[in-house]
Amino acid sequence: MRAFPVGDDALLVEVASGEQAQALHAELLRRRAEGSLAVREIVPAARTVLLDGLADPVRWASELTSSEVPPAPPRARELIELPVRYDGPDLAEVAAHWKVSEHEVARIHAGTEFTVAFCGFAPGFGYLTGLPARYDVPRRATPRTAVPAGAVALAGPYTGVYPRSSPGGWQLIGTAEAVLWDHARVPAALLSPGARVRFVPVGDA
Amino acid sequence: MTDRALVVVRAGALTTVQDRGRPGYAHLGVPRSGALDPQAAALVNRLAGNPPDAAVLETTLNGCALRPRSTVTVAVGGAPCPVTVGGRPAAWGAPVVVPAGALLEVGAAAAGVRAYVAVSGGIAVEPVLGSRATDLLSGLGPAPLTDGTVLPLGIPAGPPARVDAVPHPCPPAELVLRVTLGPRDDWFTARAVRDLTTRAYRVSSASNRIGLRTEGPALERARTGELPSEGMVLGAVQVPPDGRPVVFLADHPTTGGYPVIAVVRAADLPAAAQAVPGTPVRFVAVRRR
Numbered sequence: 001m002r003a004f005p006v007g008d009d010a011l012l013v014e015v016a017s018g019e020q021a022q023a024l025h026a027e028l029l030r031r032r033a034e035g036s037l038a039v040r041e042i043v044p045a046a047r048t049v050l051l052d053g054l055a056d057p058v059r060w061a062s063e064l065t066s067s068e069v070p071p072a073p074p075r076a077r078e079l080i081e082l083p084v085r086y087d088g089p090d091l092a093e094v095a096a097h098w099k100v101s102e103h104e105v106a107r108i109h110a111g112t113e114f115t116v117a118f119c120g121f122a123p124g125f126g127y128l129t130g131l132p133a134r135y136d137v138p139r140r141a142t143p144r145t146a147v148p149a150g151a152v153a154l155a156g157p158y159t160g161v162y163p164r165s166s167p168g169g170w171q172l173i174g175t176a177e178a179v180l181w182d183h184a185r186v187p188a189a190l191l192s193p194g195a196r197v198r199f200v201p202v203g204d205a
Numbered sequence: 206m207t208d209r210a211l212v213v214v215r216a217g218a219l220t221t222v223q224d225r226g227r228p229g230y231a232h233l234g235v236p237r238s239g240a241l242d243p244q245a246a247a248l249v250n251r252l253a254g255n256p257p258d259a260a261v262l263e264t265t266l267n268g269c270a271l272r273p274r275s276t277v278t279v280a281v282g283g284a285p286c287p288v289t290v291g292g293r294p295a296a297w298g299a300p301v302v303v304p305a306g307a308l309l310e311v312g313a314a315a316a317g318v319r320a321y322v323a324v325s326g327g328i329a330v331e332p333v334l335g336s337r338a339t340d341l342l343s344g345l346g347p348a349p350l351t352d353g354t355v356l357p358l359g360i361p362a363g364p365p366a367r368v369d370a371v372p373h374p375c376p377p378a379e380l381v382l383r384v385t386l387g388p389r390d391d392w393f394t395a396r397a398v399r400d401l402t403t404r405a406y407r408v409s410s411a412s413n414r415i416g417l418r419t420e421g422p423a424l425e426r427a428r429t430g431e432l433p434s435e436g437m438v439l440g441a442v443q444v445p446p447d448g449r450p451v452v453f454l455a456d457h458p459t460t461g462g463y464p465v466i467a468v469v470r471a472a473d474l475p476a477a478a479q480a481v482p483g484t485p486v487r488f489v490a491v492r493r494r
Contacts, residue, residue, distance in 0.1 A: 004387050004388035004389075005385070005387065005388070005493055006387065006388050006438050006441070006465070006468055007385055007438055007440060007441075007468030007469075007470070007471075007493075008385065008468075008470065008471075008493060008494045010438045010468075012388045012435060012436065040228055040229060041228065041229065041231040041232065041436075042232060043231045043232050043436030043459060043460065044232065044436075045433065045434045045435040045436050045460050046433030046434050046435065047433045047435070048433075048435040048436065049436070050231075050435065050436025050437075050438070052231065052436065052438050053228070058493070118232075118434070118460065119232060119233050119234040119459075119460075120234045120434060120458065120459050120460030120461075121234060121458070121460070122234055122343055123230075123233055123234045123235045123343050123345060124233060124234060125234050127434075164344070183333045183334060183345060188233070188334065189233040189234075192232070192233060193232055
């Protein structure tokens with residue numbers, strides 16, 4: 001575990017893997033909940049957790065790096081099920097990368113339990129991990145100028161669902177009906193870091 | 206009942222509703238947003254008799270024109286600019302009464318970029334996640350103003366400030382940004398770090414509420430490859446593939462994959478928000494506090 005002060009009041013803690021980042025994130029949330037960590041933002045990402053709005057980043061850097069990466073947290077209780085139609089325009093391309101049929105892509109994807117590793121890009125956009133590394137896919141060479149809301153997409157090791165229409169370079173494999181982000185709802189984001197997610201095929205796919 | 210509302214007669218180049226933003230949701234991908242020059246926003250609120258977190262208008266370069274439907278007290282600050290009420294010159298940086306139906310003109314900035322307009326009672330659009338700020342990156346909060354927009358106003362909290370003159374920082378002729386190095390300065394050559402902190406940059410016209418873009422020497426990477434996405438802070442100096450540093454402002458993305466070579470001190474960011482394109486920029490390395 002390494003820790004880099006970021007400006008005067010933030011700390012970026014880096015670990016070796018996404019799993020470790022999720023475990024560290026859970027541990028830091030626990031410390032904040034018990035009152036031993038006063039911080040404005042705890043932002044998990046691919047290999048890091050950012051603590052922003054932290055009174056003494058240098059002290060926290062030495063405290064965190066002198067301890068082991070915490071063990072993986074217990075699984076979140078709730079499993080969020082997202083109905084999906086596997087009808088994306090890049091399904092054939094993903095099938096070619098995976099060297100399976102389009103039907104198999106849907107079967108493998110729907111048979112995987114995902115975890116929201118972190119959020120970013122847009123409010124409510126989660127980076128979901130869970131697929132084995134052999135199913136990593138590259139981004140599209142040319143991003144689309146408009147990806148529709150609800151598009152289920154793959155890039156690198158991640159699956160994501162676009163909360164609203166936006167430009168995007170991910171490979172689109174399906175469509176989800178769920179409202180990923182609604183700022184009038186509590187909570188506004190359907191998917192938040194640490195949540196468990198499963199895609200449930202609907203329709204003819 | 207008095208109609209407490211404000212009609213936007215001329216929206217200007219880009220006028221948005223701003224307050225202190227919505228910190229605390231970065232883990233969901235929600236930018237902090239809020240006034241780019243928070244000191245100026247707080248000052249005009251105080252002058253207009255509002256609490257510091259009341260929503261104000263943030264204009265860009267060429268001001269705006271507003272017609273209140275009831276008599277209000279306003280205060281204009283931030284970038285210095287001419288102010289008129291009903292065609293007659295009125296004070297900048299002081300409380301001004303605008304009678305119901307009179308036209309308030311906030312003119313083009315004589316210096317700086319962003320003027321702030323506080324109206325007694327505050328702009329009372331519906332808050333989103335605790336803030337009324339327009340976030341141009343993610344689209345949260347009210348849309349940028351257009352001609353004809355009608356904005357609701359809140360109930361005034363107190364009397365306007367009784368002042369003759371208030372001190373205000375002048376928009377910078379040269380923007381000096383103190384930076385602490387890191388977290389990813391090791392992704393750059395020693396020469397790039399030296400270039401950043403010794404050579405001359407200028408504010409690019411591509412700057413916006415998301416970031417202050419610069420023109421100047423490209424910073425050379427010491428390592429290739431992609432940095433996995435990581436959390437970003439306000440003031441982060443991110444270096445995209447073209448090598449020109451970008452200073453993240455209020456609407457910055459919450460995570461990013463380009464390395465951050467340094468971070469600008471928060472106290473220097475209001476000046477960055479007021480630096481017009483072409484302003485010389487110097488990054489000065491300082492020790493972490």
